[in-house]
């Protein structure tokens with residue numbers, strides 16, 4: 385079944401209900417009903433179709449959170465066009481790779497500065513809106529099977545080259561329905577959406593939970609500490625999805641006072657955390673201050689949500705909980721055989737939201753799956769006798785900062801492009817707010833200073849990837865085979 389059919393089913397009877405609150409360009413808060421959301425999607429679909437988009441075509445979208453992002457997504461879903469969301473913080477170097485790989489018909493932009501690879505059309509979203517508004521109110525839609533691709537989400541691998549995880553209508557439908565049911569999301573909820581819509585946490589979970597439940601959503605451009613208190617006290621959300629960095633910020637008394645925290649907790653029903661490990665002390669501090677036990681869950685772009693603490697049962701701090709309904713997991717050794725209970729191994733899984741592969745990368749897809757069809761998450765975990773899963777680390781090199789994934793190899797490659805840098809190794813170091821931040825160890829000419837390297841990274845990479853520090857070393861510790869032993873690098877001190 386296509387997502388359109390599912391969205392239609394949930395829309396029925398809710399056409400005039402408030403659906404979406406957001407700030408317009410002039411800073412005025414406006415509310416759209418589900419009927420208006422639907423009408424906007426229809427107009428956008430008819431405009432995109434008039435511009436030649438057909439089922440299976442890709443459309444890259446480089447927008448921050450805004451209502452137009454939703455219009456474009458719903459229009460793509462309707463037309464069978466595959467949307468390729470791109471992180472708004474990405475710079476030309478990162479965008480060039482995605483556009484080159486996905487081969488979209490065009491990139492939808494906010495209409496500002498970003499430089500895209502030449503040869504691809506840029507469609508400023510305001511032009512699409514303007515042209516769409518002039519179109520007759522009619523519905524354009526393709527007849528689609530559930531296995532039709534809906535999204536390509538780029539996620540880097542240890543190679544440093546981002547691969548596109550292809551998610552189908554069925555994958556997104558399964559994930560949305562599972563979450564709505566597991567987390568008891570209904571149309572009585574008020575969901576505060578602060579997470580970026582270009583990643584699966586905000587899009588696959590947030591947006592779909594909203595559409596499947598028919599609840600009311602307040603969409604903000606991004607989470608900012610200075611506006612957080614006002615946002616929570618005005619909108620009174622019952623439902624909130626965040627990354628650990630956001631929960632750390634909400635606990636700051638300068639961001640939300642104790643009285644406000646108590647009042648926010650009284651209106652709220654559920655706080656969910658994911659995309660990075662939630663420290664147990666944050667879990668406990670939040671419970672004391674807001675009176676809510678955060679529900680931590682675990683997922684990935686390739687598989688959407690995999691494991692979640694229970695809504696009703698014990699939400700155990702430091703664990704990600706139990707497999708979601710329909711998901712099978714095993715904790716496996718390096719031969720893909722289940723480890724004995726209580727031992728550490730890789731999380732491997734199967735489930736209805738699991739993708740079928742990477743965009744035009746059969747080689748990478750083959751490596752990602754075991755011979756019996758389980759997906760190798762690359763995350764290492766242990767399972768308790770009562771089934772709770774605790775993540776113990778990652779097999780790869782991945783750094784997670786503020787919930788954004790960073791692949792050291794990508795930064796190392798950029799640094800090595802400067803001929804004065806002879807060797808480079810990037811590692812994640814602990815950070816109390818962002819979880820981890822990248823730090824670079826380099827073997828380089830004395831003439832090269834860190835400011836120059838920082839500037840180079842800032843110009844070419846998303847802000848969160850710029851190393852917090854550069855440490856000069858005489859040589860990198862390596863194995864006899866030449867592999868860098870990152871764990872032997874000298875300890876970093878800020």
Ligand code: MLC
Pocket residue numbers: 448449472473578579580583584585586605606607608627629630658659660682683684685785786787788789847
């Ligand atoms: C940061 N910036 C953003 C932004 N986040 N701009 C637009 N949209 C966003 N979402 C910009 C800031 O404006 C600033 O720009 C620069 O980035 C650095 O900002 P910052 O203030 O240092 O950022 P900070 O406040 O620390 O942001 C923290 C954060 C953000 C937690 C709000 O990192 C964030 O939104 N993280 C969520 C990531 C996420 O959704 N991950 C899910 C991946 S899916 P300037 O110009 O002022 O420097 C996944 C699977 C799963 O992992 O299971 O969920």
